[in-house]
Amino acid sequence: MNADYFTIGTLAKETETKIVTIRYYESIGLLPEPPRTEGNYRLYNRSHLMRLTFIRRCRSLGFTLNHVRELLALTEKQDQDCNEVDRLAHSHLEAVEHKIQDLTKLAKELRHQINSCQGGRIADCHILEALSS
């Protein structure tokens, strides 16, 4: 057994993902089928770890699995004609920048609310207003 390989439980812990979710991603082709041990255990390496970490972060940022698939495809389309890649990257960048803007507004209001708490009571809360206009 190579020290560079690890089982699904380790991968799950490192990425804070449920084991069943990892197998689910494999079943829908988002993660490649890894090699197996003689006892039929899946064996993962660093590249699986990176790919899964990427997927999980994207999911927590509100991208759908199809979005993630596209982003991963961008990675794999190196050294190819890039009109399509460019178009996709632009559209994803726009979405990402919009999300950053929204989150920045939300963070500002949360900080405001935390500051308002100094006196023991909440004065005025604009969390809803931050993202509702």
Added chain:
Amino acid sequence: MNADYFTIGTLAKETETKIVTIRYYESIGLLPEPPRTEGNYRLYNRSHLMRLTFIRRCRSLGFTLNHVRELLALTEKQDQDCNEVDRLAHSHLEAVEHKIQDLTKLAKELRHQINSCQGGRIADCHILEALSS
């Protein structure tokens, strides 16, 4: 009929939400039951619009409906003792700041990729690396 009130179709268009999704939010108590016309049509106003806009933005930012429920509750807990509110606001702020960091990294790599496209071919892509460490 007051001009300040509008039907579910209008609300759906304004918030880019499916009509069925609005009714679903009502059914799980995330949106209040609106008044009805004599013909049993739901009638919404600006406050419904704001609340739904907030919910939809939060969802697109990767918060679960339970997170959204908590954030909305923060808004409604004005003038109450604020230990709990403060704790929640801090924890949400932390999550939001983390999301901003991740998105900023992703945006940087997307911009890099877009620039690489100048020559007609993609040189090196680090989108995956941006969110996998």
Added chain:
DNA sequence: CTTGACCCTATAGTTACTATAGCCCCCATC
């Protein structure tokens, strides 16, 4: 050689929608 932690497949359940069926309201127009 058994025990306990971990892995396997397969299937059913949950969350957050989304689509469809079958019917009602409203109002413009014939």
Added chain:
DNA sequence: GATGGGGGCTATAGTAACTATAGGGTCAAG
């Protein structure tokens, strides 16, 4: 005032992205 088309209503079933459970095999430690 009948009628037809664009909405709205409820109720139920289906989809996406997980999550839990059952029933069983693997493997290192004692």
